[in-house]
Amino acid sequence: MERQKKGLSVWGLTMLTLGTVVGGSFFLGSSVAIRAAGPSVLIAYAIGGVLVYLILSALSEMTVANPVSGSFRMYTEQAFGRGAGFVVGWVYWTGLILAMSSEATAVSFLLRVWFPGLSLGLFGTLIIVGVTLLNLLGAQRLSKLESGLAAVKLLAIAAFIILAVVIIAGLGQAFSGPAGLPAGQSREWMPGGISGIAGSMLMVMFTYAGFEVLGLAASETGNPSVTIPKAIRNTVVLLVGLYITAILALSMLLPRSRVSEDVSPFVSALSLYGLGWTGTVMNIVLVSAILSTMLASVFGLGRMLRSLADEGHTPGWMRDRTDIPYRGILVSGGAMLAALALGLLLPQGIYLFLVSSGGFSLLFAYGLILASHYRLRKRHGGPLVRQHGMRGYPYTSWLAIASLIAIIASMPLIPGQGGGLAAGMLLVVLFTTLYAVRGRTRQRGEIDTTAKTRLQRTSLLPVQPEYAHAEMSEELTAEQRRE
Template sequence: MQTDQQLSHSLKPRHLSMIAIGGVIGAGLFVGSGAAIQQAGPGILLAYAAAGLVVILVMRMLGEMAAANPETGSFSTYADKALGRWAGLTIGWLYAWFWIIVLGIEATAGAAIMHRWIPGVAQWEWALVLMVCLTLTNVASVKSFGEFEFWFASIKVAAIVIFLILGTAAVFGLIPGVEAPGLSNLTGRGGLFPNGGGAVMAGLLVVVFAFFGAEIATIAAGESANPVDAVKKAVKSTVWRILIFYIGSVAIVVTLLPWDSTSVAKSPYVAVIERFGIPGAGTIMDVVVLTSVLSCLNSGLYTASRMLFSLSLRGDAPTSWRKVSKRGVPAAAVLASTTVGFITVGLNYIAPDTVFLFLANTSGAIALFVWLVIAVSQLILRRRMGPAAKQLELKMWAFPYLTWLTIGSIVALLIGMGILKETRESLWLSVALAGVVAGIGLYRYPKGSARKAAESLESDVQAEPANDPEPATTVV
């Protein structure tokens, strides 16, 4: 293993495209959406639309900063520049922690599916196998990570596209033997808001976290041949990805099925497939969900390791984690993420309702913290740039008005988490964890270095051609 801080730049455009798409399609869409629909009724579409709008705006802001200065540390390094070193340290560690916790959740979910298929192998053994396989994939090379993610995402996309085609045909009565319900499931059974507007707001807090992961594309872009173009494509495609995959598929579910059906609560997509008369609907969806789980494990391990690598380069994590293999992989950071990931998997089996639940709750609001930091960083850095902002390749719409609107929306969501009983504990545990990490950051960097770092960003924009991939060959 070498100490040269050079990451590989072998991710191809097709890899980046599927990483961007796969980042917003998780197992939660196929399974978790049922609980949200049961909670709010057809009006859940408004919650998905509102959450999607927040993500689109956040991604636009992140894209503006990433296109100007692609970094493996992404928003963590931009927080360094905008708010000070303590902020970059804080949000970087919180983000890595979020994905490490996700490893424990997703490995257990994937193992449960495998155990149903092959009960002779214990569930914990399947979890171990999945974690080992994807660790080897990430350690081998970034290209192998990209290749696995490409095919995982391709399966998810293909499944949703087929679902959308069949669902649209069923809505318009074009499938023989399948009765078209018209608008009865939307207007009947209490209408669009059978449980009131409050239920939709509560549902918003559930679905908003389903979109977390879109930012992975900006982290992975640093390991592509042309990071600026990769970021621009990923950000610009966020709009249609959310409109089609999330809002489109959920719209089909609530149109074809009664929102209060027990089959919707269990698995809405399986219920719709069964309506088409397709045999083995449950098994088909198990394959799709397993693919989503493996994709999340793969990308989660990648993302956590790259954030730890970036933190190490900046002196905010053990220096050994900055070592890069001959294949351009920060193997030490990958193994560090995996080690903690194995611990969380073990805790999910040994103490799922106590220790692991406590740890999971500490990450409950991290998505909103990350989005808030992105918005505030973009607001500060854009204003500091002054006239140099005209040279930006990608710009936030209607700056600063939409930036402020996004900040206000995220703060409102955090307040909503504090009000809602189901999310209150998770919010306060996340705040407590963030407070501890921020305290460590402030202790290390009492005076910060935000303005000096911001000046380096401005000089990058002024001095370097936006389409020149050379500056991105070294992560700073």
């Protein structure tokens, strides 16, 4: 009961999730989506928001029924077997490691503008070591730091929206007359047509990526059946609302021809109206945004590695016996340092090929969240919990799965993304092969009986809330014994 009182709150979990999602991919990467679709990118962001809601609804239903540490990896294992859980866990972990090492490189480039004498390698190493050590402080302390960094990002978006309204209304001294509306009226709404919207969906989903950390943090909450649904509702409302409003303001202020993939569209828009000094401010926001994303991602990486270790999918020494997965966090930090070194040593084209697989890994995980939910709910013949079932099932499940498959299939059609699809598929093949080889070399008597017993106990997600509470209490009691 004491741990329930000290668990992550609704607001803490919401800010941790927003801290993961709102990062450099939105402040800088959204320019790719805007160039592809023009003002109609708003449709892409609305579609992406619906997909996020459906994926989180499926994850919420499974999480409330069974709030295990491994989240979607465990649910995939319950639905499709140990092999599927092994593959999705390692594909997700590896893809996110590569993606976060590239984020460290991006921060290094930004910081070197102010400290040109220091090398990229030193900056990247210090950043990775810093976010790794901060994660060792635990979920509660990390959530406070993450809340502060997330607040900076959200306030920056809100400030941009306010400035955009002021500019559009023709107020202030930096411009004359209503600037935004006439410019918006002179632009084509869908310059790229339907294909432009389709081409922007991949980057749009990248800007939404990271919300799955909400499920990975479920075991850190005091009352998952209340906290998780409320945190999901807050996340979707804040995230989709701010994103769409900010993109609407951008589409009115900034012509598509002035959008550059090398400069944040927010900086370009404000500079166009005599507010060039915002470039320095936006760089500070970008640094805090990427650091916030890395902090929350390492949080999820440590929990994912602990889940893999608990099920016997890693060497035995990786198993943690404490609430904070120290070994999982440290191993993840070490892997990020190795990936950073890889990026500095190998030719840029090869590294970009590897890093782009991170996007595929996330979409792959989202697809399996939906597929696992569909199979587990079909197996039970009804909602996994009474009050938090996914709306519109099974039609919404089919729609979301088909949409994710379409986005993945469109990757080769977008310049620079075909390599990501190939690299991601190679990761799936690699870990599938490793699991098969591993299964053949191990004797049946050597199979982790603890992991097997745990899987049998949770092979069917509980339907009754009372059973879910009993499962959670059992896990807490087991953890207390280990301590």
